[in-house]
Amino acid sequence: MKRLMVTGGAGFIGANFVHYWMQAHPEDFVLVVDVLTYAGNLANLEPVQQNPNFQFVQADICDTATMEQLLREHRLDTLVHLAAESHVDRSILGPDAFIETNIIGTHSLLKATRQVWLTEGLCAQHRFHHVSTDEVYGTLEPSDPAFTEETAYAPNSPYAASKAASDHLVRAYHHTYGLQVTTSNCSNNYGPYHFPEKLIPLIITNILADRPLLFMVMAVRCGIGCMWKTMPVVSRRYCYRAR
Numbered sequence: 001m002k003r004l005m006v007t008g009g010a011g012f013i014g015a016n017f018v019h020y021w022m023q024a025h026p027e028d029f030v031l032v033v034d035v036l037t038y039a040g041n042l043a044n045l046e047p048v049q050q051n052p053n054f055q056f057v058q059a060d061i062c063d064t065a066t067m068e069q070l071l072r073e074h075r076l077d078t079l080v081h082l083a084a085e086s087h088v089d090r091s092i093l094g095p096d097a098f099i100e101t102n103i104i105g106t107h108s109l110l111k112a113t114r115q116v117w118l119t120e121g122l123c124a125q126h127r128f129h130h131v132s133t134d135e136v137y138g139t140l141e142p143s144d145p146a147f148t149e150e151t152a153y154a155p156n157s158p159y160a161a162s163k164a165a166s167d168h169l170v171r172a173y174h175h176t177y178g179l180q181v182t183t184s185n186c187s188n189n190y191g192p193y194h195f196p197e198k199l200i201p202l203i204i205t206n207i208l209a210d211r212p213l214l215f216m217v218m219a220v221r222c223g224i225g226c227m228w229k230t231m232p233v234v235s236r237r238y239c240y241r242a243r
């Protein structure tokens, strides 16, 4: 039986993870920690609110003392870290929040888990799972081979750079202090509970609301030569990725 802290559990992937986990492992205890930014929505967790093995705490991952207290109080042995500022376009307009949450916040969690699990020795069998992104590896040209774990880091946006920095901190806490860590670098996801600023839900909600869909046409380098591609204007990320 495991006792999990899930950070960012009121967000898109976090909520999906909580629903999946609680169904697959009904005996486990799940504590969601989420500060509820614009991207967090408690309604995403409505289906599990009444489950006695579920609890929600509104808190900021940068608050190390509170993170330590929650780890001790609930005897948590597993941390699934999803909390982040996650929208690339927002990181271009205002990178500070990304540095604060994605780098300082991840370091705060590493400090808290090191203190409680290792220094106080409360949990020899533990796991810190860090959810990162493929964007730490940079941009693929159409003919490039897929990224692998061996690909060199080459982040191209403040968002990607902040996630890359957090990956390095997680790795360093393993090699320096022996914290048991894993990191996953998934690519773009879509599905239920997706915040409608992202490409697919934005287009779907605009269609449902009968709003005009704005598109831009741009040149996309594609093997040999050039082709024109039509893209929604909503996401600069897709524009520079397809450069």
Ligand SMILES: NC(=O)c1ccc[n+]([C@@H]2O[C@H](COP(=O)([O-])OP(=O)(O)OC[C@H]3O[C@@H](n4cnc5c(N)ncnc54)[C@H](O)[C@@H]3O)[C@@H](O)[C@H]2O)c1
Pocket (backbone or CB within 6 Å): 007, 008, 009, 010, 011, 012, 013, 014, 033, 034, 035, 036, 037, 038, 039, 040, 041, 059, 060, 061, 062, 081, 082, 083, 084, 085, 086, 087, 101, 105, 131, 132, 133, 134, 163, 185, 186, 187, 188, 189, 190, 195
């Ligand atoms: N969505 C994707 O396609 C995708 C792809 C690759 C990686 N990721 C990574 O997966 C994770 C989850 O992504 P998502 O799309 O669900 O993000 P999201 O923006 O939907 O949710 C993020 C959640 O974190 C919470 N949060 C933000 N700052 C916080 C803080 N300081 N303290 C506590 N909670 C805070 C927000 O309230 C929100 O509920 C992120 O780490 C992201 O980098 C996402």
